[in-house]
Amino acid sequence: MKPNVLIIGAGGVAQVTAHKCAQWAAEFGALHMASRTRAKADAIAEGIRAKGLEAVITTHALDAMDSAAVAELIRATEAGIVINVGSAFINMTVLQGCIDTGAAYIDTAIHEDPGKVCETPPWYANYEWQRREACEAAGVTAILGAGFDPGVVNAYARLAEDEYFDKIDSIDIVDINAGSHGRWFATNFDPEINFREFTGAVYSWQGGEWRENEMFEVGREWDLPVVGKQTAYLSGHDEVHSLSARYKDADVRFWMGFGPHYINVFTVLKNLGLLSEQPVTTAEGQQVVPLKLVKAVLPDPASLAPDYTGKTCIGDLVKGTRDGKPGEVFIYNVADHKDAYNEVGSQGISYTAGVPPVAAAILIARGPWAVKRMANVEDLPARPFLELLGEMGLPTRVIDAEGDRAI
Amino acid sequence: MKPNVLIIGAGGVAQVTAHKCAQWAAEFGALHMASRTRAKADAIAEGIRAKGLEAVITTHALDAMDSAAVAELIRATEAGIVINVGSAFINMTVLQGCIDTGAAYIDTAIHEDPGKVCETPPWYANYEWQRREACEAAGVTAILGAGFDPGVVNAYARLAEDEYFDKIDSIDIVDINAGSHGRWFATNFDPEINFREFTGAVYSWQGGEWRENEMFEVGREWDLPVVGKQTAYLSGHDEVHSLSARYKDADVRFWMGFGPHYINVFTVLKNLGLLSEQPVTTAEGQQVVPLKLVKAVLPDPASLAPDYTGKTCIGDLVKGTRDGKPGEVFIYNVADHKDAYNEVGSQGISYTAGVPPVAAAILIARGPWAVKRMANVEDLPARPFLELLGEMGLPTRVIDAEGDRAI
Numbered sequence: 001m002k003p004n005v006l007i008i009g010a011g012g013v014a015q016v017t018a019h020k021c022a023q024w025a026a027e028f029g030a031l032h033m034a035s036r037t038r039a040k041a042d043a044i045a046e047g048i049r050a051k052g053l054e055a056v057i058t059t060h061a062l063d064a065m066d067s068a069a070v071a072e073l074i075r076a077t078e079a080g081i082v083i084n085v086g087s088a089f090i091n092m093t094v095l096q097g098c099i100d101t102g103a104a105y106i107d108t109a110i111h112e113d114p115g116k117v118c119e120t121p122p123w124y125a126n127y128e129w130q131r132r133e134a135c136e137a138a139g140v141t142a143i144l145g146a147g148f149d150p151g152v153v154n155a156y157a158r159l160a161e162d163e164y165f166d167k168i169d170s171i172d173i174v175d176i177n178a179g180s181h182g183r184w185f186a187t188n189f190d191p192e193i194n195f196r197e198f199t200g201a202v203y204s205w206q207g208g209e210w211r212e213n214e215m216f217e218v219g220r221e222w223d224l225p226v227v228g229k230q231t232a233y234l235s236g237h238d239e240v241h242s243l244s245a246r247y248k249d250a251d252v253r254f255w256m257g258f259g260p261h262y263i264n265v266f267t268v269l270k271n272l273g274l275l276s277e278q279p280v281t282t283a284e285g286q287q288v289v290p291l292k293l294v295k296a297v298l299p300d301p302a303s304l305a306p307d308y309t310g311k312t313c314i315g316d317l318v319k320g321t322r323d324g325k326p327g328e329v330f331i332y333n334v335a336d337h338k339d340a341y342n343e344v345g346s347q348g349i350s351y352t353a354g355v356p357p358v359a360a361a362i363l364i365a366r367g368p369w370a371v372k373r374m375a376n377v378e379d380l381p382a383r384p385f386l387e388l389l390g391e392m393g394l395p396t397r398v399i400d401a402e403g404d405r406a407i
Numbered sequence: 408m409k410p411n412v413l414i415i416g417a418g419g420v421a422q423v424t425a426h427k428c429a430q431w432a433a434e435f436g437a438l439h440m441a442s443r444t445r446a447k448a449d450a451i452a453e454g455i456r457a458k459g460l461e462a463v464i465t466t467h468a469l470d471a472m473d474s475a476a477v478a479e480l481i482r483a484t485e486a487g488i489v490i491n492v493g494s495a496f497i498n499m500t501v502l503q504g505c506i507d508t509g510a511a512y513i514d515t516a517i518h519e520d521p522g523k524v525c526e527t528p529p530w531y532a533n534y535e536w537q538r539r540e541a542c543e544a545a546g547v548t549a550i551l552g553a554g555f556d557p558g559v560v561n562a563y564a565r566l567a568e569d570e571y572f573d574k575i576d577s578i579d580i581v582d583i584n585a586g587s588h589g590r591w592f593a594t595n596f597d598p599e600i601n602f603r604e605f606t607g608a609v610y611s612w613q614g615g616e617w618r619e620n621e622m623f624e625v626g627r628e629w630d631l632p633v634v635g636k637q638t639a640y641l642s643g644h645d646e647v648h649s650l651s652a653r654y655k656d657a658d659v660r661f662w663m664g665f666g667p668h669y670i671n672v673f674t675v676l677k678n679l680g681l682l683s684e685q686p687v688t689t690a691e692g693q694q695v696v697p698l699k700l701v702k703a704v705l706p707d708p709a710s711l712a713p714d715y716t717g718k719t720c721i722g723d724l725v726k727g728t729r730d731g732k733p734g735e736v737f738i739y740n741v742a743d744h745k746d747a748y749n750e751v752g753s754q755g756i757s758y759t760a761g762v763p764p765v766a767a768a769i770l771i772a773r774g775p776w777a778v779k780r781m782a783n784v785e786d787l788p789a790r791p792f793l794e795l796l797g798e799m800g801l802p803t804r805v806i807d808a809e810g811d812r813a814i
Contacts, residue, residue, distance in 0.1 A: 184679075264671065264675065268672050268675040269679075271591045271592065272591075272701070274681070280703045282699045282700060286699070288693070288700050295689070296687045296689040297680040
């Protein structure tokens with residue numbers, strides 16, 4: 001019997017995930033979607049109907065910070081797979097709901113505590129990995145970080161391991177958004193999560209140990225397919241914290257592209273204390289978390305989609321040796337904001353993050369990724385995932401000594 | 408009998424005002440100070456005792472938005488003069504308290520409604536001037552805008568009228584702070600009031616009508632005494648809204664100096680909506696006025712004083728004709744941040760704003776400014792005010808065809 005799917009969240013990424021589940025509905029049983037604000041889920045389900053897709057999505061209101069409520073909804077919907085594309089603060093309660101009910105769990109970003117930023121590396125050890133034994137004991141498949149980055153880029157590293165090198169020396173993940181949303185300033189996903197990524201120390205894994213830098217301290221110009229020459233900065237990111245465990249002897253770094261305007265706005269907000277996750281008290285005695293106000297004044301990332309143009313390029317430059325000979329390969333995807341909007345009503349950043357967890361769900365439903373334990377994406381076979389993503393709209397290409405081609 | 412004085416407010420300007428009242432205590436009866444937070448007034452009174460000044464300042468807690476409470480405190484303290492150096496939101500209630508009790512009223516900035524920014528010009532007509540008849544009827548002396556700008560610069564214009572020209576063609580008020588506070592960013596007075604000055608239209612009086620520009624739209628380089636070449640921008644400011652009534656046939660403009668760093672920070676905050684006086688709702692449902700949070704994260708202006716170095720130059724370039732011959736005069740003051748701190752524990756911006764209302768109070772106590780009606784500073788004799796200010800630490804100089812000299 002095909003598993004019922006419960007999608008948790010109703011933001012820009014969830015909208016893509018829901019569309020893709022509906023497009024690939026033949027792989028699943030019933031489709032459900034739950035959000036704190038049920039009306040947001042209703043709007044997505046209505047949008048999918050308006051696209052002429054036949055799949056029915058049943059919506060629910062859910063406080064996903066309450067693991068008992070999550071478990072109750074899993075039981076009520078008889079969900080076999082839960083795709084968590086809600087806020088980064090709900091991972092642990094949703095995961096617990098899955099462990100308690102036996103449903104498979106998929107997320108696209110690491111758990112965060114609202115009151116903390118940038119904890120001790122490796123970040124996964126602070127939360128998710130502490131549930132490894134519980135997943136194993138319950139026979140629960142839990143796939144962590146199955147978005148694009150983290151997610152697809154982890155699979156790119158695994159593909160390099162499987163098909164290109166005997167030994168990997170370095171993995172540099174580069175994320176360039178060369179698109180334009182036409183607003184004075186906006187973040188491409190939840191501003192709160194976006195800024196939290198860059199307000200703490202930048203951790204990278206180099207020479208077998210954690211290195212710390214400041215944000216925007218280390219920049220490098222990259223020359224990438226389609227998007228051309230772009231400056232990207234060493235940044236903290238989830239996948240560094242799992243890839244460094246599998247590839248202990250390699251350097252693992254994440255590079256995010258930023259223009260001078262983003263850096264200026266970020267710097268002003270950060271230096272004034274407006275990106276703090278800690279409450280401040282106004283002269284009137286009101287307690288306010290600055291970052292939550294900044295989120296409130298910025299454009300809703302989902303609202304950017306209609307006007308978004310241009311392309312993203314995200315990939316892994318992997319260096320290593322094969323048969324004693326050094327080499328390098330760049331494994332990457334290029335996505336187009338306008339194509340994403342035309343297909344599912346979302347911009348490209350949401351598209352690249354929201355499609356991969358559906359591919360992961362299909363691979364659980366079909367069997368190859370139904371591993372009945374907790375796994376990061378690089379722990380699982382990469383080729384079936386990447387080939388399925390090619391069919392689903394996110395094709396993978398490689399550049400090596402033999403040129404630029406599809407995998 | 409010498410009048411008792413009640414100072415309302417306990418910020419950086421109020422601290423200067425209190426020090427100067429204590430230094431010139433022989434001109435007054437008993438000294439009182441009231442603030443929403445009485446502890447702030449206590450700290451100022453204690454600082455004055457620590458300077459070895461003999462004058463005793465009695466402190467009170469007061470909600471100055473409640474005119475009945477203001478009147479009650481005026482009666483209890485038997486205050487003959489109220490110096491309002493609190494927030495710009497309390498002018499009308501404090502003024503009403505004075506009208507109801509007969510006490511003289513002095514303020515240093517125009518009334519503002521917390522929910523509105525940059526109302527229809529002339530601004531004084533929206534609030535204070537609507538109480539002209541009430542003051543006249545009650546025989547109450549109410550001196551509006553008796554800080555530095557507005558205040559001393561209005562007296563400079565009047566001095567030009569009295570002593571330099573038969574006819575005035577233009578008044579350009581230029582305010583340059585060439586000091587350095589050593590912080591990444593800070594405003595020199597209450598951030599809320601500071602930013603509110605620049606978020607609306609820039610009104611100037613030119614060619615006999617109100618002109619509107621945007622902030623930072625019109626900039627001009629000035630070459631001023633001591634501070635040298637500085638760029639200042641056409642800005643909205645209180646004094647334009649009273650001087651334009653007395654000098655209908657002259658152009659009246661206000662120019663404020665800004666460096667590129669201030670402009671950048673201001674532009675980021677404004678474009679993101681963080682300088683709005685209108686509440687926004689966070690994802691958690693909390694209502695927050697962005698400007699009040701920005702105020703909360705910025706340094707307290709009073710805290711800048713110990714490290715502040717450099718000088719301010721504020722003056723009026725007045726052009727006109729005398730005996731049919733055109734001419735121009737620049738009437739100005741230079742103040743030093745460190746000197747201000749050494750004398751009264753405040754930075755120069757607070758010093759230049761906080762001393763003039765004490766001079767106004769002395770002129771009321773002595774008689775020449777006890778006019779028993781509402782007046783802006785340019786409506787009153789300028790020379791006694793400016794000469795007294797020279798004795799009190801704010802000397803006036805002039806530059807004309809005959810050179811640069813004290814008045």
